[in-house]
Amino acid sequence: MQKKISKLWKQGLNTEPEFNEQSNARVIDLKKQDISASYDQNLATFKSLFTVPDNSDVKVREFTITSLNRKGFIIYLSTMVGLQIIIESIVEPLIDDEHPSEKIPDIVSYPIASTNTNIGEITEFITAGNTALFVDGDKQCYLFETTQISGRSIEKSENEVIVKGAKEAFNERGIDNIALIRKKIKNENLLVETRTIAKRSRNNVFLVYQKDLVNEELLKTIKDKLDSFVVDSILDLSILEQYLEERPRSLFPTILYTERPDRAAAFIEEGHIILLMENSPACLILPATFWTMFHSPEDHYLRTPYGNFIRILRFLALFVAVFTSPIYIAITNFHVGMIPPDLLMAIAGTRERVPFPSIVEVLMMEIAFELIREAGLRVPSPIGPTIGIVGALILGQAAVQANIISPIVIIVIALSGLSSFIIADGSLNFAIRITRFLFIFSAGFIGIYGMMALLIAGLFYLLSLKSFGTPYFAPMTPHSFSSKDLIIRHVPMKERFRPGYLKPKDIVKQRKG
Template sequence: MKKQGLKRFISKFKDQQHDYIEKSSIEEISQKKKNIEPSLEKTVETFKAIYSIPDNKDVKIRNFHIGGLNRKASILYINTITDTKIIEQHVLKPLLLNNDSSKEIEDIVSAQSVTNVSIIKDVLTDINKGNAALFVDGDNKAYIISASNFQGRGIDKSENEVVLKGPKEAFNELVITNISLIRKKIKNENLMVESATISKRSKNELFIVYIKDLVNEKMLSNIKKRVHSLHVDSIQNLSLLEEHIEERPRSIFPTILYTERPDRAASFIEDGYVVLLMDNSPGSLVMPATFWSFFHISEDHYLRFIYSNFIRCLRMLAMFITLFISSIYISITDYHPEMIPPDLLLAISATREIVPFPVIIEVLLMEIAFELIREAGLRVPSPIGPTIGIVGALIIGQAAVQANIVSPIVVIVVALGGLCSFAIGDISMNFTIRLIRFLFIFSAALFGFYGMAAMFSIGLFYMVSIKSFGVPYLAPMTPNYLSSKDTVFRRLSKNEIFRPGYLKPKDVEKKVGK
């Protein structure tokens, strides 16, 4: 009964959303269930169509002639996850140099493992695992050669996206390795890796990664259009590319997500997102990106349901503290002293009695000092960076209080706000929150809580107006879309049965829990 109600809801939603019309794949599915034909030319054309060759740049096919047997052959493999030395030394070389017409293919190939497969679907499974498929004219089967070579790090961890529970691998500066790390997690023939040259002089190559039977074609064409419309001499990495392709490069809010974790990039791809990879970039760009994408971290789904939601609650609380604590202190002290108990008001007044500056100057001095200490701790060599941060904060705070430049409570307020800002994991959103904090400080100094309320309303209006490659910034909260409702809190993994509706994927249902 419950499943029938869910099906009716899905069909009703698809009727309302005309962009959700799912493309039929019955013909492709039936083709994969067929046996391999003896005609080598037809077999090669079939696999070229399945893997979208030559658009899919890391899928390679080599045609050659087998010596001695006088037969044509082709070998198909994925370059980024296959050991090409094994193919060259143990497959191609023996077949090309063979002079004995009585030998079978298994006797000529010197690879460790050679198996026969006759169904196209089984061949695709082996190729996606990193093995190579050898097709010989006249044979209605494929010879699968074990040659997988997935690239992966040893114990290297992500520096900016630290997790306690979950994979430790991170992207590096070699794009072939990065594609291999994604291929290791998504063994699917529909995973597309297209390339594009994005600079006129340096000829920098960009790789566009997506799943072709999930991604929305309109969104994909929009991304490709922006990539191909670039007219610059050189773009060396993704950080420079981000500013060239985003819709609002002057916006304070980021609209493209940068991640250096292959597991996180793979999860976005499986939901219908598009990921960009480049050489010289130890990370990837995920498009489109909503506000909630920056708020979440990769560890949210590795922890148990209760634990991850508790951490999200703390993270949301930390975000509001770092945004409002300094401005609330200014508003209460200057405009609304009646809101705090008399004893606390007398204590604050006593500490500020000998301070010669107004509250706004006190707060700005400490906020700027905290930002300088943070920046200095990041730029100096790592062995002494943490030491500078701790010692600098203690010395400057204590000296400022003893010199009667700031009051002790201002040091506490600014330190708490700065500490909470570290809970925002994404570096772009972290800068956004830190800058917006200064806007609230100035609005509180001018009009108190009324200024803060006005600034908050303006900020909400602005966020609602932002779009990332056609996707509303606050989706799926507003506007409301069919999705797993993974916004402030996440649901149980088995209940997350929908992909993000705002992406308009070809298949909105994950088929989980059925």
């Protein structure tokens, strides 16, 4: 009953006009058919499909196949293929070879070939950079994988910098990205599945996982989710991330986005599923928990005490980043008694000539810091450092001298701002920075009490988050079997289990020997 009413209500509110698509039935119908044996008809069909000659990079080359003494043509997108290969191993043999032969595969020397008969599918192959060969009187079309797209080479990881460990990062080419993972996991059980998620621009997603580890149920959930999209195009992995998330409006991320192949490989080995996409220099790791975001690969590359040291440092940074400015506000406004008298006098002395309440001060400086940070990101790299120095030093100094803010606020903001950089994961970093503002307001409202109220509400909220069925704080709570790699980690020899919340097919990764 309740659902019915809300449905009616929603229908009443929905004011989106109905848009009618221009009918495209003829082309759709054509794509469902098979190609004919007639040379001329095929030529006409594909010329009309690809709008030749208006479409300037679609090339059609007609010739006579010498050895068969039949007419033939090839069609390809000149911007997506290796021209040299086509000339050397497809066109030349077809024209020059004079040995009498019956079959095309015997004539053409190009290694990767397949055949197809459906017009729609052939079209898809051509748009992906394949070369299609049609022969007069032949009821099938020969497809050669001649794709050669130019792009970046494999470069150093720039956004997730580590000191010790592999440096290479994903780039925009799907093949390179898969190769980067393959060379780390040399196992035939490593599967790379392809799925088309967008109907119109035919964007592909590669699902990478270990067949003999991954939980089937999880795999099915993710596949179902990928198949459920009805969109024309999803151009980038980061957009796919938003499509995939259970709560796209939530402050906290539930999918890990990383550009490091070593990280991806490590997660595959644990039984996670990796999503890659052509044109995206990163991968998505699902499911992800708070800990996967919080950890850095370097924690494991460094020796155990050092790794734990930076982890504890990061944990501290998390708290400093969120709580320093709110605590400053709470203490100066509500709990003055807490500060030692000498320090209190010092603070009061510096604040004497500042005309604003401390929350305004802190907010001004926080916003200024965020502005400087954003500006530092966007300016062309040669001027970047200058902006940082100008912003941070001059602005702060001048603001203090102008009695707009007190010097202690500069310390507070600088500390919390710098600490927020320690959280390496981009999404979590944003979450922390936005949460800080919420805490500032709650501290301004009712001091420590308000902060703690917000903290508890936030904890409840975080715990209710789920990433593909995995609770956000698993395996800490709700407790599940794991090698206890949470706030601190053990020596690698002791980390003998894969995380239990994934329910992998094999939970033990090191048997006791």
